[in-house]
Amino acid sequence: MAASPPLTPEFLSRFGPTRAYPTGERLDTAVEPERLVKTHCCFCGQQCGIQLKVHGDKVVGFEPWEDFPFNQGMLCPKGVRRYLQGGHPDRLIQALERDASSPEGFRSIGYEDAVRRVADAIARIQGEHGPDAFALLSGASLTSEKTYLMGKFARMCLKTSNIDYNGRLCMVSAGAGNKKAFGIDRAANSWADILKAEVIWISGANVAECAPITTNYVWQARDNGAKIIVVDPRITPLARTCDLFLPVKPGRDAALFNGVLHLMIENHWIDEEFIRDNTVGFEAVAEKVKDWTPRRTAEVTGIAEKAIRQAAEWWGTAKTSFLMHARGIEHHSHGVQNVLGAINIVLASGRIGRPYCGYATITGQGNGQGGREHGQKCDQLPGARDIDDPEHRAEVAKVWGVDPDELPGKGVDAYEIFRKVDRGEVRGLLTISFNPIVSLPDSRFVERMLEKLDFYVAIDFFLNETARHADIVLPGSLHEEDEGVVCSSEGRVIKINKAIDCPGDARQDWRILQDIAGALGRPKGFEFETPRAIFDELRAASAGGVADYSGITYEKIEENHGVFWPCPATDQNGREADHQGTPRLFEPGSWNPVAKGAGPFYFEDGKARFNGVDYAPPTEDVDGDYPLMLTTGRVVSHFLSGTQTRRIGPLEDQFPEPRAELHPRLAKSLGVADGDWVEVESRRDAITIRASVVSTIRPDTVFVPYHWAGAKSINRVTIAAQDPISKIPEYKVCAVRVRKAEGAPEYADRFEPQQS
């Protein structure tokens, strides 16, 4: 049984979260680094280039890498301070086993011993209840070598269909929408195409706080004459100076896109030739948006009709443009519909596949793109292949040296895996690079499911709040302790370089997986000696697929500052080629393995698809009992569930605790002043946090960031409603009520700001 140990002082002292600050060598100005290692940030999908200063066995600081073209030395505070996660007092340097008799809740055990216990538990559970009774939850902050190995480990070693990953909470709506419309899930353009776009449309993306470097691209475009349109329920730092701000009511993005398309059609602001030659399905969609008059669109979206008309005109008449979106439109129970709506207005404009005519979702995690390509999704095989497609299964099985029939079928999404735990179908769990008790919605349910498991093993470098529930914890590697490739938000495959060795018993995550396979007596396919060897197999397994990495090598990446996939090793006629990568997709006349020359898009006829978009209100709309919309999001100094950033002192100090953003009118009606404790309550649960009174948010909406755990976790309040296609949770809108709290919550005296 996997209950969390009590949070005694001994437990917190050993496992934290503790705030680490620069000390010793990191403060000594006389220390000269021995090496500067060129690599990339361990955090978001921008994947800024950075150099790490190494002295002895420690990373002691950073140096800007001005030659890396994407960010030219620029960084955000997380990149600047990331090195403080190394040499951290909370670092797991030994394997752990739950020990109820210890005040720390865990005792250290030998690594080999721990691996054997894990293998025994897996064998026992699978022996008694079948292979699917053991599930894997992986993450997209791992290198592609590791995400590839996780998928292979699930299908070939454990033979379980139950593997999914934390990108389920992130990129799947964009992924599904892109696959439906374009046949491929990747940014259509590199960021270079932003610079001379005449109109930049940004929907549901807090660019300045969540993808800071992209701010520079957008504002450089603006200095070149671009108009910026921002759609968001909050005036974020980038929106502050935009040319047109559309304060959309949470959950109403599909209506806006339909309304804009309606106006584009009415005014003939469409590229008829492009639509005719390169797309299918326009007529049906045009019919569908006939009802989306500006008046109706304004009523539903809460945006002034005048602003909608202006946005449609600027978008409709531009010669070049770039549309970008992020979780703001994707984290909905109809997130896929929202994405399809955005793509519709791009396709109708014809502005794609050409210079300065672009479209992209902004991928959130460091390897959010790569981590959704090579098989750790419940329905996916390497090369962005489908696990249910017989041809795809045969292609991958050949590389793995197994019979295609041995490979399991499609699994279920991450939240559904927890529902399977509830039903007793899943009894064992392994997690890596995922902290679901903080990042999944309605998280009290997740907590109960963790307690219900027969066996739970976590691989991590810190004891995150989910791993507190583990029976065994295996000490994994930090980003700077391993090497491999990742794919950035732009589609650029880049190299993460190793700076230091793993401390103590900690080891590289791929070694841990292989050790478990060995201990299970199923080592075949898991005997790689280096990440390069794993990458070489990944390349072969991806060859011929949509996400073709076969022509990419570590050397090619380093020589070219990254390579955009697809980069096949052979040309269309099967001859060896030195492909230079594909920064821009969908160029007229381009060849791809699905269309085989019929057209630039990834369908047999080479044409993009218009998809009719059905607007539906959020799953839980406001009512008399819960009259306010809660929307959740991020702040610039924290990343995801805060496992790393809440332990980096200067980043935690920048934003110590979650705040509920309330508009002054709302605050006044509740009798709440800036800094007061308020209770934010939904049908699921309530949390008490301090209020921030700001006029940069809709008066009917409350915003809370999600990077904190336990009693500070807004995901106790959010709803587990999911998009039927992508299964992404509806983080961006549910119904709450807010009231001034009687006093400070219990945690205020008990815990430090980063703890709970």
Next chain:
Amino acid sequence: MPPIKEFFVDPNRCIGCQACVHACSECDTHKGQSMIHLDYVDPGRSTQTAPTICMHCDSPTCADVCPADAIKRTDDGRVMTARKPRCIACSNCVLACPFGVPKMMTELDLMMKCDMCYDRSSTGRTPMCAAVCPSGALFYGTREEIERRRPNSRPVNQFQFGGQKITTLVKMMVPREATIDRIDATDAMHDRPPADLVLLNIFDDEISETERES
């Protein structure tokens, strides 16, 4: 002769991320201390932030008022931070600086301020804050480069604080069509920026007269 690099500040581009604050404290001269401040211009009403770095005045007021001659200026115009054993922590410079730059570090009995990462800029490297700023609010490069990147702005390095006229090494970007050649620091104190009312309008259908005036 390598191209001359200059420091340009464009406060309009600040996004408040504090990358500059963090990177400053990672530089090699004063590790652990950040010499740059970031302020919210109108907290709660706007996300606008602005960084305060040393402007490296031609005739630095801080050095002029220092009774201990603890603040030096290099030949290439960088004004150094106060040095021990001279600095007596009297705070004259803190009070006198028109830009509000020097910080009194009481625990060290020493004033500290930005020295434009002299250890870096004197060896051809970029000052930390300008190197990392992800939005272009702080930029270190040639005049040609900044002109290419900012076709709609131009640099100004003349300021007026009451009766005091100041020329600085660091340039501030102003709109190209602005008819000023000298930035008057007291301008903003008299009138509410017009953009503020627009901001209040976006999320409110009606604004009461009292709200408008507050």
